[in-house]
Amino acid sequence: MTIGYLAAPLVGVALGALTNAALDQQTSLAVTLGAVIATLLIFELMMGHFAHLYYFELADLQQLELTDEVATLAHSNPQIDQFDRPRFAELLTLVTEGLQRVRSALEATLQLSGLLLQVTITTVILAMVEPWLLLLPLAAVPPVLVNNRAQKLLDAARDESAHEIQLSTHLVSLATTGSSAKEVRLFNAQAPLIARQRAAWSATTARLWSVHRRSALLRAAGQAWFACAYGVAVFLVVRQAVTGSANVGQVVLVITLAVQVSVQVSGALALLGTLQGVGRTVSHVEELRVAVARPARSSSADASEAVPATGEVPDGATPPGAPGAPVDGALVTASSGTVAAPAAGSPGAAPASGVPVRLTRGIRFEDVTFTYPDTDRVILDGVSLDVPAGSTLAVVGDNGAGKSTLVKLLCGLYRPTSGRILVDGVDLRDVDDAEWQARTATLFQDFARFELTIRENVGVGRLESLDVDEDLWGALDRARARSIVEKQSGGLDQLLGHGYGNGVELSGGQWQTLGLARTLLRRDPLLLVLDEPAAALDAAAEHALFERFVATADEAGRAGGAITCFVSHRFSTVRDADQIVVLDAGKVREHGDHATLMARGDLYAELFGLQAGAYA
Numbered sequence: 001m002t003i004g005y006l007a008a009p010l011v012g013v014a015l016g017a018l019t020n021a022a023l024d025q026q027t028s029l030a031v032t033l034g035a036v037i038a039t040l041l042i043f044e045l046m047m048g049h050f051a052h053l054y055y056f057e058l059a060d061l062q063q064l065e066l067t068d069e070v071a072t073l074a075h076s077n078p079q080i081d082q083f084d085r086p087r088f089a090e091l092l093t094l095v096t097e098g099l100q101r102v103r104s105a106l107e108a109t110l111q112l113s114g115l116l117l118q119v120t121i122t123t124v125i126l127a128m129v130e131p132w133l134l135l136l137p138l139a140a141v142p143p144v145l146v147n148n149r150a151q152k153l154l155d156a157a158r159d160e161s162a163h164e165i166q167l168s169t170h171l172v173s174l175a176t177t178g179s180s181a182k183e184v185r186l187f188n189a190q191a192p193l194i195a196r197q198r199a200a201w202s203a204t205t206a207r208l209w210s211v212h213r214r215s216a217l218l219r220a221a222g223q224a225w226f227a228c229a230y231g232v233a234v235f236l237v238v239r240q241a242v243t244g245s246a247n248v249g250q251v252v253l254v255i256t257l258a259v260q261v262s263v264q265v266s267g268a269l270a271l272l273g274t275l276q277g278v279g280r281t282v283s284h285v286e287e288l289r290v291a292v293a294r295p296a297r298s299s300s301a302d303a304s305e306a307v308p309a310t311g312e313v314p315d316g317a318t319p320p321g322a323p324g325a326p327v328d329g330a331l332v333t334a335s336s337g338t339v340a341a342p343a344a345g346s347p348g349a350a351p352a353s354g355v356p357v358r359l360t361r362g363i364r365f366e367d368v369t370f371t372y373p374d375t376d377r378v379i380l381d382g383v384s385l386d387v388p389a390g391s392t393l394a395v396v397g398d399n400g401a402g403k404s405t406l407v408k409l410l411c412g413l414y415r416p417t418s419g420r421i422l423v424d425g426v427d428l429r430d431v432d433d434a435e436w437q438a439r440t441a442t443l444f445q446d447f448a449r450f451e452l453t454i455r456e457n458v459g460v461g462r463l464e465s466l467d468v469d470e471d472l473w474g475a476l477d478r479a480r481a482r483s484i485v486e487k488q489s490g491g492l493d494q495l496l497g498h499g500y501g502n503g504v505e506l507s508g509g510q511w512q513t514l515g516l517a518r519t520l521l522r523r524d525p526l527l528l529v530l531d532e533p534a535a536a537l538d539a540a541a542e543h544a545l546f547e548r549f550v551a552t553a554d555e556a557g558r559a560g561g562a563i564t565c566f567v568s569h570r571f572s573t574v575r576d577a578d579q580i581v582v583l584d585a586g587k588v589r590e591h592g593d594h595a596t597l598m599a600r601g602d603l604y605a606e607l608f609g610l611q612a613g614a615y616a
């Protein structure tokens, strides 16, 4: 690069000397200088090409690094509340959009350094002809300032457009992806979708166009100023030539080099603009870093303090020996061989992470209230519950009653706004989130469809088992998903989904069954959650799925005192649960087992009667 950049000003010097040699009729010198100029120009071009190889390599490394960082930042917190904050989503859009620009950061930095070197050499050569020409690069200061201003205008406009860019991207994905194709086609929604996308995009481009125009005017004014300074420089040297103190070669030299300074300055300005754009993206990444940075856990409660040494059983906890109570020290290895309580000094003793080896008392909600970030609607309102170790909990209630929210809090994906959730007497806030989440096995209503291989789809449940076929088949058997896999020509390595490549598409229920296998791959869970499986299943399939889940949950309950939580609209599914909680607008309306709730004759009994009637 350095050779390439030095070649340009040397060409100016050689041209000046060539002119003088030609005028003095020194043919052989002129020919030699011509050859030197040709060599220098070849060098300049060649070196640029070689430099590109390295720019490409560096840009790749740079982009990989940043993409990794953004993906890591998006999931750096155990909680997921940042995804509910509009600014976070906006930042992710801006950063993703800016990643392509960051590719050019190193190239721009190196090129800018090369140009600065070139400007310095050129200025020194010019000053040797006319000392006043030392000031020529200074004339570039106003264009740099104006350029800076123009770039700021552009950046602000891009930031303001983030919302429309998000909308537009969402609409493009609605109009072009298979998952929404059915409804788009049947509701004949393609034209309105495209019109909406066009409107969102036009709003962005209209704003950006007017700002681009203003910044182009500013940049042109800066360049015009520099052109004037360049005119003055040429005038100074021509005047010297007229008065006889400069020769023709020097005039040629100055004109060549002054043109180069002009090109160098405009090149440097463009590179500065690029770097400012990159800087903007980097500052967005920095904002993301700050957004996800959390204060360290407030206190690391000594969990052993919270567990009564006397073996006293707190309210609501299942006494030892009661149905569902853990078998002390038991290491239950079921035929499937996957559920086993890890060995520990004393059963249930919590290590430093605050997560007990096995649950002995259970989970307790103490006056839990919850409001989603940046909203003011109370979703859970003063929920108090005792869920003994080894028991099953069913949560029922109307749409929007807060059932899934309660489950998300239980998994540590959100923190209660007030109140506490205690796991064996330890506040979930004081428990190591990652450790707790590693001991939860969940199948959510909106489970993920990983368009990867079946192996990866299931293996995500326990990464250590990703390459252990025996473990994967075990989980698939427990989820009764073996036949889904055996039908595929690629077996465990069959690619799923139509997102890319030549994957096969599954039915909603089949995707869910694989999701269940993923859940059942987990070992030693303390909390098993099945959230609203009915979405993709008929009543019989839901019941079967419930039974498969219960079988694993029973093993986990016996082995580690695990708690199983079901969320369902189907009352027939939940009637066998040890405890049923009826949520009504975020409050616990009633709770107890099926018989108790039926005897009360309140909402549960009414809804159960309605559903039973409908099925009859």
Ligand SMILES: Nc1ncnc2c1ncn2[C@@H]1O[C@H](COP(=O)(O)OP(=O)(O)OP(=O)(O)O)[C@@H](O)[C@H]1O
Binding pocket: 084, 372, 373, 375, 379, 397, 398, 399, 400, 401, 402, 403, 404, 405, 406, 445, 532
């Ligand atoms: N990420 C979120 N940000 C803001 N509000 C949310 C969020 N998720 C859910 N809500 C709101 O919280 C309320 C309760 O939602 P939740 O999903 O817990 O209900 P649910 O009882 O599981 O309903 P359903 O039976 O329909 O699944 C809803 O009114 C919903 O609008």
